[in-house]
Structure formats: C-alpha cells, structure tokens
Amino acid sequence: MATTTHTLRAKHRRERLRTLAFLSPWLIGFTVFFAYPMVSTVYFSFMHYDGFKPPTWSGTKNWTYVFESYPYFWPALRNTLWLVVIMVSLRVLFGLGIGMLITKIKTGTGIFRTLFYLPYLAPPVAATMAFAFLLNPGTGPVNSILEKIGIPAPGWFNDPTWSKPALTMLALWGIGDLMVIFMAALLDVPKEQYEAAELDGATPWQRFRYVTLPNISPIIMFAVVTGVIGAMQYYTQPLVAGKVASGVIQGAGTMFEPGYPEHSTLTLPQLVYNLGFQRFDYGSACVVALVLFALSMAFTALLMRRRGGLIQAGD
Amino acid sequence: MTQLLERPVESKVPASPAERTARRKALLEWIAIHSLGIAAALFFTLPFVFVFLTSLMSDSQALSRDLIPHTWEWSNYRKVFDTPGFLTWWKNTLIYAGLGTVLTVVSSVPVAYALAKFRFRGRNLTLMLVISMMMLPPQVVVIPMYLFWAKQLDLSGTLWPMIIPLAFGDAFSIFLLRQFLLTIPNEYVDAAKVDGCGDLRTLLKVILPMAKPGIAAIALFQFFNAWNDYFGPQIYASENPGAWTLSYGLESFKGAHHTDWNLTMAATVLVLAPVLLVFFFAQKAFVEGVTLTGVKG
Numbered sequence: 001m002a003t004t005t006h007t008l009r010a011k012h013r014r015e016r017l018r019t020l021a022f023l024s025p026w027l028i029g030f031t032v033f034f035a036y037p038m039v040s041t042v043y044f045s046f047m048h049y050d051g052f053k054p055p056t057w058s059g060t061k062n063w064t065y066v067f068e069s070y071p072y073f074w075p076a077l078r079n080t081l082w083l084v085v086i087m088v089s090l091r092v093l094f095g096l097g098i099g100m101l102i103t104k105i106k107t108g109t110g111i112f113r114t115l116f117y118l119p120y121l122a123p124p125v126a127a128t129m130a131f132a133f134l135l136n137p138g139t140g141p142v143n144s145i146l147e148k149i150g151i152p153a154p155g156w157f158n159d160p161t162w163s164k165p166a167l168t169m170l171a172l173w174g175i176g177d178l179m180v181i182f183m184a185a186l187l188d189v190p191k192e193q194y195e196a197a198e199l200d201g202a203t204p205w206q207r208f209r210y211v212t213l214p215n216i217s218p219i220i221m222f223a224v225v226t227g228v229i230g231a232m233q234y235y236t237q238p239l240v241a242g243k244v245a246s247g248v249i250q251g252a253g254t255m256f257e258p259g260y261p262e263h264s265t266l267t268l269p270q271l272v273y274n275l276g277f278q279r280f281d282y283g284s285a286c287v288v289a290l291v292l293f294a295l296s297m298a299f300t301a302l303l304m305r306r307r308g309g310l311i312q313a314g315d
Numbered sequence: 316m317t318q319l320l321e322r323p324v325e326s327k328v329p330a331s332p333a334e335r336t337a338r339r340k341a342l343l344e345w346i347a348i349h350s351l352g353i354a355a356a357l358f359f360t361l362p363f364v365f366v367f368l369t370s371l372m373s374d375s376q377a378l379s380r381d382l383i384p385h386t387w388e389w390s391n392y393r394k395v396f397d398t399p400g401f402l403t404w405w406k407n408t409l410i411y412a413g414l415g416t417v418l419t420v421v422s423s424v425p426v427a428y429a430l431a432k433f434r435f436r437g438r439n440l441t442l443m444l445v446i447s448m449m450m451l452p453p454q455v456v457v458i459p460m461y462l463f464w465a466k467q468l469d470l471s472g473t474l475w476p477m478i479i480p481l482a483f484g485d486a487f488s489i490f491l492l493r494q495f496l497l498t499i500p501n502e503y504v505d506a507a508k509v510d511g512c513g514d515l516r517t518l519l520k521v522i523l524p525m526a527k528p529g530i531a532a533i534a535l536f537q538f539f540n541a542w543n544d545y546f547g548p549q550i551y552a553s554e555n556p557g558a559w560t561l562s563y564g565l566e567s568f569k570g571a572h573h574t575d576w577n578l579t580m581a582a583t584v585l586v587l588a589p590v591l592l593v594f595f596f597a598q599k600a601f602v603e604g605v606t607l608t609g610v611k612g
Contacts, residue, residue: 015435018514022429023441025422029483034448037456037463044458051462098355104348114598115356118363121594123543125562126586129569130366133576133583141365144380173362233452236545244569269454269546277550282458293455300450304443 038293045286055283062283066291070284072271075263079164080232083267087168088227092220095178102179103186113183120176124236131170132157132244157245160264167237167265178223185219186212225303232295238265239273268292363587370581377577391581395568400556401582404564407552411474411560412541418481419537420530423488428518430489431496432504442493448486453546461550472555477547481537488533495529496522531600535593542590561586 020027045062049055066073098116105112119127134142135156143153156166193211202210242260258274259266268288276285330338369377370391372384395401429435430442465471499522507517523530541560548563559567565586569579 015433019429019433019435022425022433022514025482026426026441026445026484026489029422029480030444030448033460033480033483034444034451034456037459040459040462041456051466101348101351101355105352106345107349112352112356115359118591118594119359121539121590122587123539123562123590125543125545125565126583129565129579129583130362130587133369133580134362134365136576139378139380139576141369141380141382144382173359229450233454235452235454240545240566243566269452272454272457273546273549276458276461282462285458289455289458292452296450296452296455297447300447303450304446 041286041289041293044283045290047283049282050280051282052280058283062281062287066284066287070271070275072259072263072266072274073288075259076266076268076271079264079266080234080268082164083167083231083234084228087164087171088224088231090168091171091175091178091227092223094172095175095223096182096216096220098175098179099182099186102183113179116179117176120174120179122174125240127170127174128237128240129244131166131173132241135166135169136245157241157265158261160262163241163245163261163264167241170237170241181219181223182216185216189215222303225299229296229299229303232267232292232299233269234267235269238267239270241265268295366580366583366587369576370578370584372577374575374577377575388577391577392585395578395581395585398568398571398582400559400564401568403557404559404561407474407558408542408560408562411477411544412538415478415481415541416534416537418478419485419488420534422482422484423492423533424523424526424530425518426484427489427492427496428522430493431499432501432522442490445486445489449490451486457546457550464551471551473558474552474560476551477541477544485533485537488537491536492526492529492533495532496526499525528600531597535597535600538593539590 044055046057046059047055048058048061102109102113102116122130134140137143137153137155137158140156142156146153154162154165156162189212193215194207197207197211239258242258242265243256246256246260255278257278258270269292271288272285272292275281275288365382368383371387371389372381372391373386373388376385430438430445460476461471464476470476503521503525504517507521512520543562544560545562545566548558548560552558552560552563556564565582568582572578
C-alpha cells in the first residue's frame with residue numbers, strides 16, 4: 001500500500017516535470033515578453049523618463065498630462081469610437097453579405113472565392129499604399145472616374161471628413177477573413193431547417209430571419225468582438241495613409257506627427273509611438289499603453305466568456 | 316448550373332406552366348446572383364489592376380489622369396530593383412520571415428501539444444493567458460521591450476529584437492495549433508503509450524504527421540505576419556537602413572519618390588506579388604487556418 005502511493009507520487013512528479021518541459025518555451029516567453037514588460041509599463045507610467053537621464057518618480061503627472069493636456073488623446077479615442085461604430089458594423093454586414101453571396105454562386109465558385117479573398121492577403125503597407133494612390137485627389141483613378149461621370153470627388157485621405165471613410169473602404173476591400181468565417185458558418189446551418197421553413201411557406205426574408213440568423217449569431221458576435229479589438233489596435237493603415245497623403249518625406253529633417261489630416265486618423269497605438277519615440281516621454285507613452293491594454297483585455301474577456309467559442313473544452 | 320445545362324434534354328418532355336415559371340425564376344435568380352458576384356469581383360480586383368497598370372506607365376504619364384499606359388515601361392521594375400537598399404530589404408524580409416517561422420513552429424508545437432493533450436492543474440489559466448497575449452497589441456509593452464533590446468542588449472538597428480521572441484512560442488500559433496490538435500482523437504496518444512512510446516516520441520512520430528495541416532497553417536500565418544510587420548521594423552530597425560524590411564522600406568520608397576506613382580506602384584507590386592504567389596500554392600492550408608481560429612467549435 002505504501003509503495004503504491006509512493007510510485008503514484010513519483011508518477012505525478014514525472015508528469016508535472018514533463019508538462020513543465022513541454023510548456024517551457026512559452027513560460028520563458030510569457031515571463032520575459034509579457035509579465036516583465038507589463039509590470040515595467042505600470043512602473044514607468046508613474047516615472048518621468050526620457051531615455052537619457054535616469055527615471056524619476058513623478059506620481060500621477062503622466063496620467064493627468066495624457067488625459068488633460070496631451071492634444072492627441074481624446075481625438076484618438078473619438079476616432080476609435082467612430083471606427084468601432086461604423087467600420088466594424090460595415091465590415092460585419094459586408095462580410096456576411098459576401099459570405100452569403102459566395103454560398104449562392106453556383107458557377108465558377110472557386111474563382112469568385114479566390115478573387116474575393118485575395119485582398120485580405122495584401123500586406124497592410126502595400127494595400128494602404130495602393131489605396132493612397134487609387135484615392136489620391138490629384139491623379140487617382142477613383143477621382144478621375146468620379147469626375148468623368150460628374151460626381152463631386154472627395155479629398156479622401158487628404159480631407160479630415162473623408163479620411164476615415166477611405167480607411168473603411170480599405171478595410172472592406174480586405175474582407176476575406178470574415179467572408180471565409182461566415183461562409184463556413186452558413187454552410188453549417190442544417191438543411192432540414194430550411195426545408196421545414198419552405199414547407200411552412202416562409203418568404204426568403206423569413207428564412208433568413210428565423211433560420212439563418214439564429215444559427216450564425218455566435219459567429220456574428222465573434223466577428224463584432226474581434227472587430228472591436230482590431231479597431232482599438234488599428235495602427236499600420238491609418239499611420240501609413242496619413243504619412244503618404246501628407247507627403248512628408250522621410251529622413252529629410254521633417255518629422256511626421258501621426259493623425260494627418262487634422263488628427264482624423266489618430267488611434268491609440270499611434271499615440272504610444274508618438275509619445276515614446278517622437279517626444280521621448282516614455283512615462284506618458286506607458287499611460288496610453290495601459291489604457292490600450294485595459295480596453296483590449298475587457299473585450300478579450302467578453303470573447304472568452306462565450307462558451308464553445310474561443311475556448312473549446314479540452315480532452 | 317448543372318441543372319441549367321441539363322435543361323435542353325429535359326425539355327423534350329413538355330413542361331407544365333408551373334414548372335416553366337419555376338425554371339424561369341431559377342434562371343433569373345442565377346443571373347441576379349452572378350451579376351452581383353461580378354460586381355463584387357470588380358471591387359476586389361480593380362485596385363490590383365489599377366496598381367499594376369500604373370506601375371507600367373512612363374514618369375510623365377504617371378502624373379496624368381490616364382488609366383491605361385500608352386507605352387509599357389517594364390524598365391520601371393528594373394529601376395525599383397536598382398534602388399539602393401531594395402535588395403537588402405528583400406534579404407532582411409526573407410531572414411525575418413524564414414527564420415522567424417522556423418523558430419515559431421519549433422517552439423509552439425510542444426506548448427500547443429501540452430495544452431491540447433495533457434491534463435494538468437492550471438491548464439485553463441495557461442490557455443487564458445495565451446489568448447490574452449494573442450489579443451495584446453505590441454504597442455502595450457513596447458516601451459520596456461525597446462529599452463530591453465536597445466539599452467540593455469544593444470540590439471536596436473538589427474532584426475534580432477523581432478526574431479528572438481519567436482523562439483519562445485507565439486501565442487497565436489500556440490492557440491491555433493491547439494485547436495487543431497483537439498481534433499485528433501486521444502486514442503492515438505493512448506495507443507502510442509501502450510506501445511511504449513514516451514511523450515516526446517508520441518508527439519514526434521504519431522501526432523506531428525497527423526498535424527501537418529495545422530503546422531502548415533501556423534507556418535503560413537507566421538510567414539505572412541513577418542512579411543507584413545510594420546511596427547517591429549519601425550521601432551527596432553528604423554535607425555539602420557541596412558536592417559529595413561520590405562514593408563518598412565516600401566513606405567520610405569514613397570517618401571523618396573513622392574511624385575513617381577509609377578515607381579511606387581511597381582515597388583508595391585513587388586511586395587504584394589510574393590504573398591499572392593505563396594497563397595496560390597498553399598490555398599487550402601490557409602483557408603483552413605482562418606476557419607480554425609476559433610469559430611469551428
């Protein structure tokens with residue numbers, strides 16, 4: 001009896017060691033690239049630090065600076081709200097629409113699917129550069145065509161009221177990820193339910209409302225929440241679009257402050273860059289980083305609470 | 316469509332009026348759906364077409380509002396390749412993407428396997444932390460990380476601050492691969508154990524061969540991530556043009572040629588093309604990966 005508990009304990013210890021060994025790359029990564037910098041970010045948010053002189057305690061000065069005096073913070077938050085309300089909902093609607101379209105297309109399905117999916121793969125910098133060209137007010141093909149057919153052409157990335165709609169078009173162009181996800185969900189809807197609805201004489205709208213929608217609502221939720229997280233973390237596209245449209249030449253002694261035109265493309269991650277690497281105010285950069293962290297984690301928690309979604313039961 | 320093609324054969328038998336209206340309705344629906352499909356296809360492809368056409372225009376024509384080149388200046392592509400640095404950006408991107416992908420796969424596989432197939436206390440917590448890391452934008456921890464790489468290890472101006480972390484498991488890859496490994500029945504693991512395989516051998520000899528599609532998916536994603544990364548090079552490599560990657564260099568290319576849309580678009584095509592080519596060769600793994608990211612439950 002004593003020996004069996006002994007071997008059992010030894011077995012448990014062996015299993016624990018084995019688990020640790022398998023997890024070790026991640027445990028190191030988690031400590032060095034997540035836990036340590038998170039603690040450090042909190043620490044620096046209370047310090048005055050410019051990267052040259054040693055950091056000094058500054059209390060809540062960085063926090064009040066960011067919330068009260070830093071001119072970019074509230075515009076960035078307002079832009080994020082705009083992106084969440086308009087860009088995310090349009091992306092979900094468009095993604096669902098394209099997903100439904102692709103399930104209805106019977107001829108050349110493969111070609112259509114590939115064509116619809118390709119833009120999603122375009123590297124963000126290249127895609128943004130392409131749209132900055134397509135939509136440039138001077139010689140861009142979109143405005144050339146609009147003017148030819150007599151529609152007043154907007155200034156797109158050069159006009160504060162049109163820069164976010166232009167970014168939204170770019171985001172709709174890269175709808176491929178949502179298309180694939182919605183397509184898979186739509187094909188998973190049990191056929192019998194449609195047949196039953198048909199027998200009951202349901203109109204197409206009723207079929208969509210009472211069969212399709214309830215079946216795919218978890219996926220819509222998933223698309224909305226990941227979309228919101230994406231909108232809060234939106235970085236490369238607005239930064240590059242602003243930079244390219246402003247015409248600031250890199251390395252010519254000028255420094256591009258993000259947000260062109262008129263703060264309309266500012267987002268929170270750009271503020272971390274602006275404060276930390278352009279103004280060398282590491283403390284305030286860490287304050288914005290923590291706001292970004294809190295928002296991201298709040299929505300990630302929402303995502304994880306959904307059962308059968310992100311976390312699928314193991315075993 | 317097959318039904319439509321078969322119609323002439325069927326129609327030898329006289330159709331009832333009801334059947335005929337049903338067919339006409341189906342035909343109209345087919346036309347409507349496919350017209351919409353073509354309209355959508357134009358929206359998705361025309362940007363590529365205009366970018367490509369502009370990349371072939373002469374310098375003077377690129378300043379006009381023309382849509383189609385008068386002369387096809389293939390030499391634009393040569394000019395891009397001759398730009399100082401362009402080949403270095405290519406080389407750096409391949410190192411970052413290639414080495415980064417290998418390291419990611421090697422370090423993420425055992426972690427994903429443990430999360431999918433071992434029972435241990437704290438497994439759900441670990442998984443939740445992995446997902447949190449996956450959802451964390453790099454800007455949140457960039458200040459301490461930059462100080463760590465630049466001030467303590469003196470590695471800014473190199474690719475290493477972007478590559479080394481990938482040797483310690485990438486959260487997204489771990490998560491995606493775990494989802495895939497869950498679909499492999501546990502009986503395989505148990506059977507291997509009965510045959511006397513240790514855990515490492517079970518993973519390498521039994522699970523890995525079955526997990527090939529999942530591994531292909533994370534490798535592809537990681538390759539594209541590195542290829543597309545703009546923030547990493549901007550923070551760690553910007554001070555040294557010798558360490559720039561394509562995504563970062565492309566934007567500076569625009570800065571240096573700010574009126575030459577033709578050259579900028581040629582450079583853009585050269586950044587786009589490899590990604591699209593890789594996709595054509597690995598389409599299945601890719602689409603599978605997208606659906607695996609948490610939706611299929």
